[in-house]
Amino acid sequence: MRVLIIGGGPCGLVSLRNFLDRAQFDDVQLVERRDNIGGVWYRPPSGRFGDSNWGRADQNTWASPAYPGLIGNVLPEFLSFSGQPFPPPRSGQQFPELLETYEYLNAFARPLFERGKIRLNHEVTRVDEVEEADGGGWRVVMTDWTAGESGVRKEEMWDAVVVTTVWFDNAYYPNVEGLDTIKETGRVRHAKTWRGPSGYEGKRVLIVGNANSANEMAAQVALVSQIPVYRSIRRKSIFPSLPNDRIEDIGPVVRYAHTGGKITAHTQDRTIEDLDYVLFGTGYFPDVPYLHVLEPGSPDCSEGSTRLLVPLTSRSIQPSRIPSLYRHVTYAHNPSLAFIGALVSFTPFVMADLTSTWLALVWSGHIEIPCTIEDRLADEQVRLKKLHQRRSETDNPSDLVSFHSLGRYELPYAKDTRAEVVSAMPEMGDVLARWDDEQDSRRFAMYATKLDSLYTLAGIEKPEA
Numbered sequence: 001m002r003v004l005i006i007g008g009g010p011c012g013l014v015s016l017r018n019f020l021d022r023a024q025f026d027d028v029q030l031v032e033r034r035d036n037i038g039g040v041w042y043r044p045p046s047g048r049f050g051d052s053n054w055g056r057a058d059q060n061t062w063a064s065p066a067y068p069g070l071i072g073n074v075l076p077e078f079l080s081f082s083g084q085p086f087p088p089p090r091s092g093q094q095f096p097e098l099l100e101t102y103e104y105l106n107a108f109a110r111p112l113f114e115r116g117k118i119r120l121n122h123e124v125t126r127v128d129e130v131e132e133a134d135g136g137g138w139r140v141v142m143t144d145w146t147a148g149e150s151g152v153r154k155e156e157m158w159d160a161v162v163v164t165t166v167w168f169d170n171a172y173y174p175n176v177e178g179l180d181t182i183k184e185t186g187r188v189r190h191a192k193t194w195r196g197p198s199g200y201e202g203k204r205v206l207i208v209g210n211a212n213s214a215n216e217m218a219a220q221v222a223l224v225s226q227i228p229v230y231r232s233i234r235r236k237s238i239f240p241s242l243p244n245d246r247i248e249d250i251g252p253v254v255r256y257a258h259t260g261g262k263i264t265a266h267t268q269d270r271t272i273e274d275l276d277y278v279l280f281g282t283g284y285f286p287d288v289p290y291l292h293v294l295e296p297g298s299p300d301c302s303e304g305s306t307r308l309l310v311p312l313t314s315r316s317i318q319p320s321r322i323p324s325l326y327r328h329v330t331y332a333h334n335p336s337l338a339f340i341g342a343l344v345s346f347t348p349f350v351m352a353d354l355t356s357t358w359l360a361l362v363w364s365g366h367i368e369i370p371c372t373i374e375d376r377l378a379d380e381q382v383r384l385k386k387l388h389q390r391r392s393e394t395d396n397p398s399d400l401v402s403f404h405s406l407g408r409y410e411l412p413y414a415k416d417t418r419a420e421v422v423s424a425m426p427e428m429g430d431v432l433a434r435w436d437d438e439q440d441s442r443r444f445a446m447y448a449t450k451l452d453s454l455y456t457l458a459g460i461e462k463p464e465a
Contacts, residue, residue, distance in 0.1 A: 009039020
């Protein structure tokens, strides 16, 4: 089997290592559209985050959601790929900075480069499933940007494809009346393109969201903008942030309007007028627009009929997800297509390490998965049922309830997956993260640790509880 991995971020890199070292394949390669590995942790060519060209989107550089001054919220233990521990942060803080995470990934990728398994500046523009009658596999079209400014089109055939580019190209905005209109003013921005508070001096700003990116944007903007900075929230966040009397929390916005060059935001109980900018820290949605699969045949389709190629993903799929996945990884209708990184985890590096090891063993025949499409689709139906139940138990539809975010089901999922891996390859028992109750306790304790870190960075004494 020949395997192509798309995307040179953490998920792609650990998948490549695991496919090369933990199973046997005829060929495994990784392609990355940018001029270096790292994905959202990619360091700009200059190495200076303040440069105006940092994150500029053109043929060789695509905008990254990472922003200057970013400090992670995941401890090094949970950023460590098996066999390569993450070094202690240099700052003395317990959480690494953006550049430190990039350097870790760069060191991890070095032997993969030396083995000739990574092609940079190769942008995948289309992936098509091929009929079994025509040989099966996947037709991959890409642009090779190493060949000049206009690039060169390439077409390749692969037996199997791993997609790791699921989320961070797709900025999510809530469906709110008037939002499309104010977007046209150029005064609406998303955390995906956040580059720091420069340009917001003296401006009147609303931040939407209160997860990590929204909280950091609010804290940075509040240093230079008009006071208060408004922050629209739906719930108390599990992600820690320091109290800040420059930031005023308001409820969810139900309608926007544009009047006289300014923006007005209406909540259920108040109106905020004369806003200069609205910044969204509302996350991302799963979509792979270059991917096309054969339309699943229906029982009344005549044998030998040609099936159409259709997009697998769409912004309109509800609940938002990559559809028809078994275990959030393999495509139920054709398991030679898989996704690493579709599953949202509080510890994404170690989850990608685990799931890509599992996938390598599935594709190499060491782990069996259900043999019928119907049985593989049953996994999605079980998840949809659980999701419906969870949503029925809350009056807040945004309360961290999403298809690929397992929440309290994450530990059982990881335990089961790890058990299958160790059963097939016992030596992995001493290599992979433990995924036990003790580890889970440390994982949840990260939030309190992060809050302590924020107080230390700010030079503020933490108040007693």
